[in-house]
Amino acid sequence: MARSFGYNVKILEKENTTYDKVTEALKKYKPRVYIHFGHGCKLSLQGNQECILTRKFNTDQLIDMAQGTIEEREKLLLWLNPLGKMSCPGICKLDDDPCSPLCLKETNVGLLKDTISIAIACHSASQLGICAVQMGCQTYTGETDLLMFPVDSLQTQNVFGDIQLVLIKELLMGRSVGEAEIIMGLVEDQFIRDNKQIKYMSLPMLWDKIHRRILGDKSATIYQ
Amino acid sequence: MKYEKLSKDNSDKTTIMCGQTKMTIEQLEHEMENPKSEVGRKLRSVEDILEKNY
Numbered sequence: 001m002a003r004s005f006g007y008n009v010k011i012l013e014k015e016n017t018t019y020d021k022v023t024e025a026l027k028k029y030k031p032r033v034y035i036h037f038g039h040g041c042k043l044s045l046q047g048n049q050e051c052i053l054t055r056k057f058n059t060d061q062l063i064d065m066a067q068g069t070i071e072e073r074e075k076l077l078l079w080l081n082p083l084g085k086m087s088c089p090g091i092c093k094l095d096d097d098p099c100s101p102l103c104l105k106e107t108n109v110g111l112l113k114d115t116i117s118i119a120i121a122c123h124s125a126s127q128l129g130i131c132a133v134q135m136g137c138q139t140y141t142g143e144t145d146l147l148m149f150p151v152d153s154l155q156t157q158n159v160f161g162d163i164q165l166v167l168i169k170e171l172l173m174g175r176s177v178g179e180a181e182i183i184m185g186l187v188e189d190q191f192i193r194d195n196k197q198i199k200y201m202s203l204p205m206l207w208d209k210i211h212r213r214i215l216g217d218k219s220a221t222i223y224q
Numbered sequence: 225m226k227y228e229k230l231s232k233d234n235s236d237k238t239t240i241m242c243g244q245t246k247m248t249i250e251q252l253e254h255e256m257e258n259p260k261s262e263v264g265r266k267l268r269s270v271e272d273i274l275e276k277n278y
Contacts, residue, residue, distance in 0.1 A: 039243070039244055122243040122244075123243075145266070146242045146243040146263070147241075147243060148240060148241065148242050148243075149240070149241050150231060150232070150233075150238055150239070150240050150241075151238070151239050151240070151241055151246075152231065152232065152233035152234075152237050152238040152239075153233050153234075153237045154232055154233045156232055156233065156238075157241075189278070192274065192278050193278050195232070196274065196278050197227050197228040197229070198227065198228065198229050198230070198231065198232050199227040199229070199230045199231070200230055200231045200238065200240055200249060200252065201231070201232050202274055202278070203267060203270055203271060203274065204240060206270050206273060206274050206278075207266075207267070207270050210270060210273065
């Protein structure tokens with residue numbers, strides 16, 4: 001789609017979604033727009049086998065977070081492992097520590113500086129996106145919780161996917177991130193109204209809409 | 225809230241991706257009915273919004 005609008009596009013997928021290759025590509029190409037389709041945690045976006053964009057805590061920061069009352073520590077544990085029994089099956093190489101801040105990879109989310117970033121993934125806007133904006137990312141759009149969608153023999157997942165693309169399409173056509181998100185919201189609202197009577201059509205769409213955040217500059221456009 | 229059906233396709237042909245976890249309709253219904261379930265609590269909250277705003 002982006003190429004049809006005349007944009008230069010670099011795609012990293014499958015075995016190329018590694019920390020090193022993504023880091024190298026961000027340094028080399030300095031993209032205006034970074035889009036992630038895949039898995040995410042509060043502190044990272046994940047590729048095929050490992051985190052590819054991450055914010056790593058150092059030991060002192062982790063110790064600071066772990067101190068305090070039992071309630072504070074329990075809150076921390078929940079924050080570190082938000083999915084509880086629904087935890088990720090272990091995409092990262094640290095199979096026993098999904099979404100762990102003890103990722104061995106160094107923080108590279110600062111490479112999103114000056115980008116418009118869109119993460120179609122779980123959780124990342126709750127922390128990673130905030131870090132990205134603090135480190136200079138102009139706008140970070142993502143989810144603060146799980147990304148939900150139905151999968152069935154009618155290919156409903158494609159309908160959900162197409163709606164996710166509305167924001168990207170509007171952005172590519174020149175709208176600001178905020179304007180694009182409003183348009184996407186209207187499409188979502190129509191879908192929800194049309195499917196209100198089907199529980200696991202309307203609920204996941206509304207869930208995704210409610211948990212989406214735009215962090216940073218909503219007025220950002222691709223060409224400033 | 226009352227619905228006409230739980231899923232667009234047959235429930236046994238439908239899974240709901242919750243992040244990287246595949247849930248059946250039955251499993252999600254169980255989560256929503258479980259007062260101790262965090263995701264169930266959140267889904268019930270979303271359902272309230274659906275009922276009031278759409």
